[in-house]
Amino acid sequence: MEKSFLSHLECGRCGKEYEPEKPWQLCTCGGPLLARYDLGKIRSSVRKEDLARRAPNLWRYREFLPVRKEENIVTLGEGMTPVLPLRRLGAAIGLPHLYLKDEGIIPTGTFKARGAAVGISRAKELGVKVLAMPTNGNAGGAWATYAARAGIRAVIVMPKDAPVITRNECAISGAELYLVDGLISDAGKIVSRAVAERGWYDASTLKEPYRIEGKKTMGLEIVEQFDWQVPDVILYPTGGGVGIIGIYKALQELQAVGWIGEKMPRLIAVQSSGCAPIVKAWQERKNESEYWENAYTIAFGINVPKALGDFLVLKAIYETNGCAVAVSDEEILAAQRRLAREEGVFACPEGAATLAAAIRLREQGWLHPYERVLLLNTGTGLKYPDTVEVSVPLLEKDQDLPN
Amino acid sequence: MEKSFLSHLECGRCGKEYEPEKPWQLCTCGGPLLARYDLGKIRSSVRKEDLARRAPNLWRYREFLPVRKEENIVTLGEGMTPVLPLRRLGAAIGLPHLYLKDEGIIPTGTFKARGAAVGISRAKELGVKVLAMPTNGNAGGAWATYAARAGIRAVIVMPKDAPVITRNECAISGAELYLVDGLISDAGKIVSRAVAERGWYDASTLKEPYRIEGKKTMGLEIVEQFDWQVPDVILYPTGGGVGIIGIYKALQELQAVGWIGEKMPRLIAVQSSGCAPIVKAWQERKNESEYWENAYTIAFGINVPKALGDFLVLKAIYETNGCAVAVSDEEILAAQRRLAREEGVFACPEGAATLAAAIRLREQGWLHPYERVLLLNTGTGLKYPDTVEVSVPLLEKDQDLPN
Numbered sequence: 001m002e003k004s005f006l007s008h009l010e011c012g013r014c015g016k017e018y019e020p021e022k023p024w025q026l027c028t029c030g031g032p033l034l035a036r037y038d039l040g041k042i043r044s045s046v047r048k049e050d051l052a053r054r055a056p057n058l059w060r061y062r063e064f065l066p067v068r069k070e071e072n073i074v075t076l077g078e079g080m081t082p083v084l085p086l087r088r089l090g091a092a093i094g095l096p097h098l099y100l101k102d103e104g105i106i107p108t109g110t111f112k113a114r115g116a117a118v119g120i121s122r123a124k125e126l127g128v129k130v131l132a133m134p135t136n137g138n139a140g141g142a143w144a145t146y147a148a149r150a151g152i153r154a155v156i157v158m159p160k161d162a163p164v165i166t167r168n169e170c171a172i173s174g175a176e177l178y179l180v181d182g183l184i185s186d187a188g189k190i191v192s193r194a195v196a197e198r199g200w201y202d203a204s205t206l207k208e209p210y211r212i213e214g215k216k217t218m219g220l221e222i223v224e225q226f227d228w229q230v231p232d233v234i235l236y237p238t239g240g241g242v243g244i245i246g247i248y249k250a251l252q253e254l255q256a257v258g259w260i261g262e263k264m265p266r267l268i269a270v271q272s273s274g275c276a277p278i279v280k281a282w283q284e285r286k287n288e289s290e291y292w293e294n295a296y297t298i299a300f301g302i303n304v305p306k307a308l309g310d311f312l313v314l315k316a317i318y319e320t321n322g323c324a325v326a327v328s329d330e331e332i333l334a335a336q337r338r339l340a341r342e343e344g345v346f347a348c349p350e351g352a353a354t355l356a357a358a359i360r361l362r363e364q365g366w367l368h369p370y371e372r373v374l375l376l377n378t379g380t381g382l383k384y385p386d387t388v389e390v391s392v393p394l395l396e397k398d399q400d401l402p403n
Numbered sequence: 404m405e406k407s408f409l410s411h412l413e414c415g416r417c418g419k420e421y422e423p424e425k426p427w428q429l430c431t432c433g434g435p436l437l438a439r440y441d442l443g444k445i446r447s448s449v450r451k452e453d454l455a456r457r458a459p460n461l462w463r464y465r466e467f468l469p470v471r472k473e474e475n476i477v478t479l480g481e482g483m484t485p486v487l488p489l490r491r492l493g494a495a496i497g498l499p500h501l502y503l504k505d506e507g508i509i510p511t512g513t514f515k516a517r518g519a520a521v522g523i524s525r526a527k528e529l530g531v532k533v534l535a536m537p538t539n540g541n542a543g544g545a546w547a548t549y550a551a552r553a554g555i556r557a558v559i560v561m562p563k564d565a566p567v568i569t570r571n572e573c574a575i576s577g578a579e580l581y582l583v584d585g586l587i588s589d590a591g592k593i594v595s596r597a598v599a600e601r602g603w604y605d606a607s608t609l610k611e612p613y614r615i616e617g618k619k620t621m622g623l624e625i626v627e628q629f630d631w632q633v634p635d636v637i638l639y640p641t642g643g644g645v646g647i648i649g650i651y652k653a654l655q656e657l658q659a660v661g662w663i664g665e666k667m668p669r670l671i672a673v674q675s676s677g678c679a680p681i682v683k684a685w686q687e688r689k690n691e692s693e694y695w696e697n698a699y700t701i702a703f704g705i706n707v708p709k710a711l712g713d714f715l716v717l718k719a720i721y722e723t724n725g726c727a728v729a730v731s732d733e734e735i736l737a738a739q740r741r742l743a744r745e746e747g748v749f750a751c752p753e754g755a756a757t758l759a760a761a762i763r764l765r766e767q768g769w770l771h772p773y774e775r776v777l778l779l780n781t782g783t784g785l786k787y788p789d790t791v792e793v794s795v796p797l798l799e800k801d802q803d804l805p806n
Contacts (some may be wrong), residue, residue, distance in 0.1 A: 056459030056483055076747055077487060077508060080459055082480020088554075105480060105510055108749070109785055149747030151491075155804070160797060168791040172743040172784065177793075182800040194804045340575040344479055344552030346511070381575065382512055382785055388571040390580075394563060397585040401558070401597045 009033040032206035043257040056080035058217040072125040074150040076107035104380030112142035118214030120146040133203040134187030137162035141169030148173040157187040205240040219250025232371035237350035238269035239302035241313035248316035267322040270357040272297030282324035299349035331356035351377030412436040435609035442659040459483035461620040475528040477553040479510035500775040507783030515545035521617030523549040536606040537590030540565035544572030551576040560590040608643040622653025635774035640753035641672035642705035644716035651719035670725040673760040675700030685727035702752035734759035754780030
């Protein structure tokens with residue numbers, strides 16, 4: 001790796017700038033810091049055609065990433081997840097150009113690996129020794145895993161209802177894991193207090209600037225995989241919202257370097273009707289969301305009652321003429337079954353929610369049959385065994401199959 | 404896809420040839436049929452350099468695969484799994500050039516996806532409507548998943564002790580799933596009777612010729628990922644043995660087309676001391692194994708008391724000056740923890756067994772510090788939650804982290 005083109009950090013709320021070689025957290029105004037690059041230099045240093053021969057992982061976009069020295073890259077081979085055509089299902093629901101990007105095919109089984117890979121690499125580069133974070137499970141599993149590879153100590157706090165398998169990931173990686181009898185917002189408060197007292201690095205969503213840079217690579221990949229065009233619509237399951245913010249950031253950066261034209265995909269935030277603060281804010285044309293009381297959904301990863309980056313999610317939706325949609329847990333489970341039975345994709349419930357939303361939006365006429373529609377499946381269904389009903393006959397050794 | 408260079412099928416035991424456009428099962432002698440290609444034509448049609456620009460999945464090796472028409476390819480984006488250097492662990496165990504190929508980063512989370520992708524694609528091409536198979540879990544999950552994508556009906560029989568999550572995969576994909584109170588060999592007998600009676604396609608290990616062609620792509624990828632060289636040693640967890648047979652077949656084909664030289668890696672079959680028929684046969688310098696009574700190991704995927712292809716596994720070991728090693732379940736679990744804590748790889752127990760074997764072989768002086776040693780991790784640890792001990796403190800919402 002030659003070098004990164006990272007130039008500075010900029011508050012996503014007030015615009016204040018920071019020099020990028022210190023482990024900053026939030027802006028003094030409380031807003032999240034975003035990484036900014038010298039896009040003019042990227043434009044003159046690399047052509048999109050140069051990427052074709054690079055290894056199939058997210059580090060192929062190194063010029064758009066913040067890690068300066070190759071030796072600091074902490075990688076498990078993450079990225080370049082497949083984009084699959086869903087021909088049968090697409091035809092059945094009236095969207096013949098339906099695609100799914102499968103983030104289940106990545107270390108730790110979810111898209112959280114992207115944020116962890118880039119976030120941990122940059123933390124290592126900045127000299128971080130201990131980090132702490134709240135999580136709904138998958139981010140904790142991913143950060144614990146990459147922290148182990150980097151030799152960084154990780155302290156993770158997750159709701160006791162988070163997917164059980166993510167506890168295993170944290171435990172076997174040697175992270176210090178705590179459960180809390182509450183929601184991710186409660187876990188966040190515990191982490192905030194500990195960080196303030198002990199001087200740890202806070203790796204909470206958007207409280208450090210680099211997780212989003214990892215998530216951004218989903219947007220870079222989508223464009224490269226669509227042969228440097230953009231799909232018409234991207235549906236994204238939205239909890240903390242870093243994925244959709246990151247994809248939008250990627251598209252803006254690609255426009256700035258001239259690798260794509262003016263057309264933007266419409267970005268759609270998909271939530272569960274049991275926790276839909278972004279949808280409510282969008283319906284009311286507001287720029288921020290309100291805390292969602294008594295949040296509950298089986299799509300645990302999007303059970304986020306109030307996201308720090310909500311205003312950036314809403315901005316991405318408004319500026320791309322997108323929308324926000326809430327679907328029920330029943331619709332999510334039905335969509336999960338259809339994806340598996342009709343297309344062989346065992347998606348997580350969060351990912352399945354995007355199919356449920358696409359069905360709804362097609363019925364309402366908001367999506368059109370000629371459009372290229374991309375579902376973002378954020379992880380593998382293997383991590384959510386409880387969402388599948390199984391009843392299996394047990395045979396004796398010498399028994400025959402029933403007719 | 405232009406075309407496949409498949410020329411015929413050949414019995415791996417007696418050499419009898421079969422024309423390849425019918426859905427053959429075993430040879431009349433009971434031996435498994437192997438796909439043979441016109442390697443001379445491959446040599447004159449494609450150069451290894453041509454592959455660099457192809458998509459990062461196993462279909463990049465299409466000339467070496469049996470599927471003739473592109474429209475018959477059933478894919479979920481499988482293949483080109485990462486090869487990771489294990490620097491810290493390698494230094495600690497005296498093997499500074501230690502690598503791991505991570506087959507957890509693939510649809511269904513195990514290397515079984517390769518066999519299913521190619522096997523199901525070819526079954527679709529040959530007009531198969533119903534297939535049946537016994538499985539220790541992961542193969543069943545993979546074949547059920549790819550069968551769903553292909554629109555083929557799948558009947559799966561697995562031991563009741565197989566990993567529970569693989570039941571979910573079969574169930575959600577719409578396969579017909581049965582458990583048996585016994586081992587995979589008992590499941591195999593049930594399938595054999597049903598196939599004989601009902602005329603289904605038997606997709607049991609090596610009873611159809613194409614699963615091995617999918618597994619073969621691991622060997623093709625390893626060589627490409629080592630920049631068209633071979634590592635010195637490959638350690639492979641061996642149950643049915645199709646992976647090691649496939650890797651050896653790939654290496655032979657690459658030699659025949661002149662893409663690699665004469666050097667072969669030493670191939671090592673790793674088994675559990677609770678089920679080690681190949682190790683016993685190798686120690687006794689035999690060409691076939693005997694049925695292993697009372698087989699038991701937590702590495703369930705290699706709990707195979709007698710493999711149909713045992714003679715081919717042993718041939719691969721003898722011809723490459725390899726060996727066979729059995730490790731205990733305790734060594735496997737310790738190796739699984741080390742991989743996660745020291746390298747961030749949450750491997751399945753079968754994959755972890757290869758690290759345990761490498762440690763043993765280094766201590767015995769069979770492996771040397773200057774050698775490039777590749778561990779094959781056949782799947783993700785996420786599918787085996789029971790192998791991880793977790794004890795986590797539960798906090799109340801307003802509680803602080805303990806000191």
